[in-house]
Amino acid sequence: MNDIGTILGNEQFARKQASFGPGGNVVPIPRAKKNRQPPHSDTDRANVLPLPSTNIPHRTQSGLIPAHVRVLLIQKNTEDRHACRNALQQTSDFNVELVEAGNGGEGLHLACQDAFDCILLDCSLPDMDCLEFLGRLTELTSGLQLPLLKLVPPHKPELAIEAVRRGIHEFLIKDEDGHYLKLLPVLIQRMLDNRRLAHEKQQIETLYRTLIEHIPAITYIASLQISHQWLYVSPQIESMGYDRETWLSNPDLRFQCILEQDRTMVERAFAKSCETGELFHCEYRALGRHGKLHWFVDEARIIRNHSGQAMFFQGVIRDITDLKSMRDELETHRYFLDQHVQSRTEQLEKRIVILESCNTELCNQLEREYLVCNELRKANNLQATMLQAIGAAGVTVEESFIHPET
Known part of the structure; x- marks a missing residue:
């Protein structure tokens, strides 16, 4: 199952007070005084053997790494351990607490008993091969990835290559003149800076993953290839009745679930978005694994890198x-x-x-x-009117009878 990003770092162990086993030699190294040694001459710089990566940054500003750094040095030669201790004493950006071990067994015991910021591992160990040490360290610490710096003799470059494959973060060629010691603080700081950046990246990815995996929508990342295979899908795809592994392993499953009446419309819209770079927006119906009908609104856009090159599709499907x-x-x-x-x-x-x-x-x-x-x-x-007329006529007749004419 693909994840949003590759987690490159692990959270540093919480510091604790623990006793060291037999043979553990704790050597606190104080900060160097202000009267530091003058810069090395151009001749000295020319004699320093090149590192595996030429992109070595200068010493970063104070505060990027812990002020107190615990380093486990595993080296059989006492003089070489003393030389490394003196080299780390030259740095003034952080305090170094150096814990020394003379063989691989002591180093494994100390690495399992206490927490360290990084490990300096010499290529030549008296009791075991350095590659065997890496394997046993991974087993005993349950895969915990501590920043590891390996010291490799100049006549064995193949050991450096194999160590990088096994999880070594940096390696340094041990030249006979001891110029490699000047780069020890720089490489330690770079390893710790890389670890801090990886840890911050992991936290951001975890926050982003938690955010997108709890919103009520299906988020996905799809390839720009012809198959448009999905590279990532959030757990909300389980609403369709499929787990994430099944959905990601079958590129055709997405279009197979879309109803035939809507499939052609979706394919044309997706092809147009790939061709023109426009926003993909489509509303369609899809059947879940158990025959349940879903209505989806699918929106996706092409994500480009800093140079403008298209990388993949990133989309959101709302049910x-x-x-x-x-x-x-x-x-x-x-x-x-x-x-x-x-x-x-x-x-x-x-x-x-x-x-x-x-x-x-x-x-x-x-x-x-x-x-x-x-x-x-x-x-x-x-x-x-007639009655009135009749009445008036009757009165006239009556008067004529009463008063006859004389």
Whole structure:
């Protein structure tokens, strides 16, 4: 299974107070005084044998490495151990506590009993081969990778090559004039700086991995090759019913899971993004291992290095199945609501037509009744007029009978 990055360093052991085994010689080395020796001449620099890597930085500023450095020196020759001790005494950037061992057995005992910042290992050990020492150290410390500096004689370069393969961080050619001793502090500081940078890189990668592996989305890194094989996928891929190993080992599995109706669209969009460098954005359906349908929104972009060269695709897949279900449910409710509104509207329109018809009939009836009432009113007025006329005529006749003409 591929990881986000290669972890290059290990967290330094917590310092503890421990007693050394028999033969362990603890030699604290104080800081050098201000009156340091003058710089070496150009002739001296020319006599120093080259290191494996020519990219050796100058001494870094104070604070990049611990002020107190514990070094385990494993070397059989007493004079060589004394020379190394004197060489480390010349540095003023950090204090060195040197623990010495005369053979590989003592060195393994000390390395397992106490914590060290680095180990200086001589190529010639009296009781075991240096490669055997590396193997046993890895077994006894459960694979802990301490910065190791190996001292190699000039006539055995093959030992240096094999030691690098076994995990040695640096090696230094032991010249007969002892010029290699001048580079001991520089290489120790470089090893510790590299270890610190590796540890910081590991912390950043762990933080980044924890972040992306806990977001509710599938994050992935895909190759730019024709197969577009995934190089990394987050654990959220298990929502599809597949483990990470199965998904990464089968390059065609991704497109096989996409529904056939959407597959061509996704392939064309991905090919266009590879060709133009545009953002890949696609929404499609995919079937999980157990037949569950998923709706995905897939977005990816090409990641480039500092020189602008395309390296890989980095993408995020969001599962919008629940959102799609909610949308479908809302669409269903909206459809039934529209149908209900339309039905009610039609009923209301029918009722309005009926009411308008009734209103028209009522208006006509009221108009007819008004005309009838008007005719009745005229008849009543005529009747009243006639009655008044009849009454007046009756009074005149009655007076003629009462008062006849004389």
